[in-house]
Amino acid sequence: MAERTVAVGNAGKTGQPDGPGKVVIAGLGLLLPVGVLILWQILGYYGVISEMLFPTPYTIAQSFIALASTGDLWSNLRISVVRALSGFLLGGGLGLFFGILVGLFRRSEKLLDPSLQMIRMIPSLAVVPLFILWFGIGEESKVLLIAKGAFFPVYINTFIGIRGTDNKLFEVARVLGFSREKQIVRLVLPAAVPNVMLGVRLSLGLSWLGLVVAELIASTSGIGYMMSDARQFADTPVVFVGIIVFAAVGLLSDTIVRLIEQHLLRWRDSYQG
Amino acid sequence: MGEALLSITELNKHFDTAGGKVQALEDVELEVQEGEFITVIGPSGCGKSTLLRIIAGLDTGYTGSVTLEGAAISGPGIDKGFIFQEHRLFPWLTVEKNIASDLPLGRPDIRQRVDELVELVKLGGFEKSYPRELSGGMAQRVAIARALLRSPKVLLLDEPFGALDAFTRAHMQAVLLDIWRRNRTTMIFVTHDIDEAVFLGNRVVILESRPGRIRKIVPIDLPYPRTKTTTSFQELRLKVLNYFEKVDELELKDGAGI
Numbered sequence: 077m078a079e080r081t082v083a084v085g086n087a088g089k090t091g092q093p094d095g096p097g098k099v100v101i102a103g104l105g106l107l108l109p110v111g112v113l114i115l116w117q118i119l120g121y122y123g124v125i126s127e128m129l130f131p132t133p134y135t136i137a138q139s140f141i142a143l144a145s146t147g148d149l150w151s152n153l154r155i156s157v158v159r160a161l162s163g164f165l166l167g168g169g170l171g172l173f174f175g176i177l178v179g180l181f182r183r184s185e186k187l188l189d190p191s192l193q194m195i196r197m198i199p200s201l202a203v204v205p206l207f208i209l210w211f212g213i214g215e216e217s218k219v220l221l222i223a224k225g226a227f228f229p230v231y232i233n234t235f236i237g238i239r240g241t242d243n244k245l246f247e248v249a250r251v252l253g254f255s256r257e258k259q260i261v262r263l264v265l266p267a268a269v270p271n272v273m274l275g276v277r278l279s280l281g282l283s284w285l286g287l288v289v290a291e292l293i294a295s296t297s298g299i300g301y302m303m304s305d306a307r308q309f310a311d312t313p314v315v316f317v318g319i320i321v322f323a324a325v326g327l328l329s330d331t332i333v334r335l336i337e338q339h340l341l342r343w344r345d346s347y348q349g
Numbered sequence: 350m351g352e353a354l355l356s357i358t359e360l361n362k363h364f365d366t367a368g369g370k371v372q373a374l375e376d377v378e379l380e381v382q383e384g385e386f387i388t389v390i391g392p393s394g395c396g397k398s399t400l401l402r403i404i405a406g407l408d409t410g411y412t413g414s415v416t417l418e419g420a421a422i423s424g425p426g427i428d429k430g431f432i433f434q435e436h437r438l439f440p441w442l443t444v445e446k447n448i449a450s451d452l453p454l455g456r457p458d459i460r461q462r463v464d465e466l467v468e469l470v471k472l473g474g475f476e477k478s479y480p481r482e483l484s485g486g487m488a489q490r491v492a493i494a495r496a497l498l499r500s501p502k503v504l505l506l507d508e509p510f511g512a513l514d515a516f517t518r519a520h521m522q523a524v525l526l527d528i529w530r531r532n533r534t535t536m537i538f539v540t541h542d543i544d545e546a547v548f549l550g551n552r553v554v555i556l557e558s559r560p561g562r563i564r565k566i567v568p569i570d571l572p573y574p575r576t577k578t579t580t581s582f583q584e585l586r587l588k589v590l591n592y593f594e595k596v597d598e599l600e601l602k603d604g605a606g607i
Contacts, residue, residue, distance in 0.1 A: 244433070244435070244437055245437060245439065247407060247433075247437075248433070248437045248439075249451075250407070250424075250425040251405060251407070251425045251426075251427075251429070251430070251431040251496075252427060252450055252451060252495070252496075252499065253425070253426050253427040253451075253499070254450075254451045255451070258451040262439075262450065262451055263439070266439070266441045266442075267441075269441070342479075343440050343441045343442075343479045343480075343481065344440070344481070345440070345479075345480075345481030
């Protein structure tokens with residue numbers, strides 16, 4: 077539901093007349109969410125669905141404007157974004173580092189990979205109590221929890237990307253007399269970029285999800301906290317505002333990564349749909 | 350004749366397969382002088398690619414000796430340029446960066462050499478294109494330029510035009526001969542196309558298969574540029590074809606025994 081709502085805001089930009097095809101396709105994407113919103117509003121207005129559980133889009137919009145004008149929304153959002161980004165940068169950065177290390181050298185693979193895979197299998201929620209005991213309910217435990225989630229997609233995909241380097245190109249590198257260092261910088265790493273970017277996208281998404289877990293469990297600030305606080309006071313519209321903000325920021329961050337990806341992978345020759 | 354650039358003596362190579370030992374090359378003897386254009390022709394599975402890969406230093410585990418300028422070949426390196434059947438360009442690099450590959454394009458001397466090579470292989474205007482934007486022939490020309498930038502003592506070409514259509518192939522042959530005429534780079538060119546072998550080479554090395562042995566070396570003393578329609582060309586082509594057919598007969602006899 078929330079994602080659809082966001083699609084409305086996004087599609088508004090593409091609605092400019094820059095070609096009939098695009099407008100038609102954007103319109104097609106709008107059809108479903110707009111229809112649902114209208115239906116929702118009508119059903120809510122006539123009391124068919126509970127205003128308590130499903131506040132109408134209009135009520136949610138009012139609540140959004142109220143939160144935005146007091147500045148609560150923005151301060152919470154800023155805190156949440158900083159947390160998610162710190163966790164993502166920490167986890168993703170380490171994932172990239174270890175992915176390269178384990179991908180390049182068989183010895184480090186034997187040494188590190190089994191342990192890392194074990195850690196991967198531990199659910200984030202299971203380590204929450206430990207993290208809180210160790211680091212308290214401050215920022216560290218939240219950032220680390222997010223980092224744990226963000227680590228693995230980048231780690232695994234970097235590894236896969238490196239190991240997926242075309243052997244034929246390795247032969248070329250040998251014939252051209254590449255040094256070991258050039259083999260890594262000019263061949264292995266560029267070849268791994270498509271997978272690394274996939275890992276980054278997945279990690280960023282997971283950071284955002286991990287943030288909710290961290291903020292719902294123990295927090296006094298952030299969008300997640302704003303939502304759990306609202307839930308206690310049965311302020312359902314605020315919960316919806318939180319969901320919409322999560323979805324919107326999630327989509328925005330994913331779009332940014334996709335644009336970076338498109339730029340980095342402009343050499344690629346693959347099916348564009 | 351003076352000291353050979355490349356000499357191969359008593360070269361033997363076998364592969365261990367599931368079905369037992371397969372003799373890929375047997376007692377191959379070949380001397381290549383500097384500036385020569387050698388074409389190697391033979392049926393598929395005769396070990397012609399293996400021979401080329403051994404010279405390149407890509408395949409090891411043979412007996413006999415292979416020396417370049419008197420020194421045994423210890424591994425692949427830039428003194429032995431190699432053109433594969435496929436272009437094998439780095440897909441993430443533009444044409445000029447592919448040619449430079451591990452060398453810094455920012456250095457003025459390399460920049461200048463790359464620009465010269467782009468002209469030599471007739472790719473002016475495509476310097477900033479990615480491999481996906483090139484046709485097969487263009488991509489193979491980039492691969493040739495990439496090898497030539499390293500000024501190899503010998504350029505080894507493994508059926509480089511095999512995947513191209515007839516027109517592009519004829520054009521590529523002309524481009525390659527033009528490069529050879531200008532740079533005098535020693536070429537060893539493996540092909541399965543008799544016309545191509547006779548059109549390009551000073552000498553045509555005919556290999557027979559199982560085991561891979563040199564059947565005959567036919568000198569082609571026709572002046573360049575050659576025309577495929579002249580009688581002298583056709584006579585030499587028939588000569589090569591005759592040896593080639595004898596190879597085929599041998600193969601059939603072998604086949605009948607199975």
